[in-house]
Amino acid sequence: MDPQVKKTVLRKLPHGVYIIGVAHNGHTNAFTGTWLTQVSFTPPLVALGVRKDSGSFQMIQDAGVFTVNLLDKTQKPIAEHFVKPAGADHDKLAGIRTRPGSTGAPVLEDALGYFECRVREIANAQGDHAVVIGEVVDAGLHRDGPALTLMDTGWHYGG
Ligand SMILES: Cc1cc2nc3c(=O)[nH]c(=O)nc-3n(C[C@H](O)[C@H](O)[C@H](O)COP(=O)(O)O)c2cc1C
Numbered sequence: 723m724d725p726q727v728k729k730t731v732l733r734k735l736p737h738g739v740y741i742i743g744v745a746h747n748g749h750t751n752a753f754t755g756t757w758l759t760q761v762s763f764t765p766p767l768v769a770l771g772v773r774k775d776s777g778s779f780q781m782i783q784d785a786g787v788f789t790v791n792l793l794d795k796t797q798k799p800i801a802e803h804f805v806k807p808a809g810a811d812h813d814k815l816a817g818i819r820t821r822p823g824s825t826g827a828p829v830l831e832d833a834l835g836y837f838e839c840r841v842r843e844i845a846n847a848q849g850d851h852a853v854v855i856g857e858v859v860d861a862g863l864h865r866d867g868p869a870l871t872l873m874d875t876g877w878h879y880g881g
Pocket residue numbers: 751752753754755756757758771772773776777778779804805806807808851877878879
């Protein structure tokens with residue numbers, strides 16, 4: 723396999739850009755994620771790729787819930803903000819309008835819409851990201867309009 727071709731082809735996969743919200747033991751966090759797809763109608767399941775070395779992965783494992791917040795075409799700066807890792811001295815959600823969803827994970831009030839998931843399975847034997855399978859248990863639409871995609875941002879995550 724030519725690694726450059728592999729990278730080029732994988733980077734052509736279309737992706738959305740989402741803010742994934744997590745909460746555990748009174749702590750909340752969120753990160754920018756793009757490796758997400760629906761994988762079942764009944765029950766409604768999504769699969770999300772999550773970096774195993776991120777703080778958010780630990781919280782998803784511990785709490786078993788997460789939110790997926792969709793952004794509109796003007797909200798690339800929000801995605802940019804949530805790319806940074808959370809640190810002891812860096813609360814990414816400070817100054818961001820959120821409310822706890824029905825699962826307890828944070829919903830971004832300024833997002834286009836969101837859905838909430840309960841973790842049903844985690845496949846993490848292989849690779850640097852785990853595949854988290856979540857059942858969609860709640861959803862809300864704040865306003866209508868097209869969602870931000872990875873192509874809109876000009877960024878890459880993949881290859
Ligand atoms: C364009 C883009 C897409 C990303 N997609 C994902 C993703 O799908 N899954 C993931 O775990 N991290 C993804 N990341 C990386 C996380 O946003 C990053 O590791 C973040 O710091 C994790 O936050 P945390 O350390 O507060 O948990 C992406 C980063 C960028 C720039």
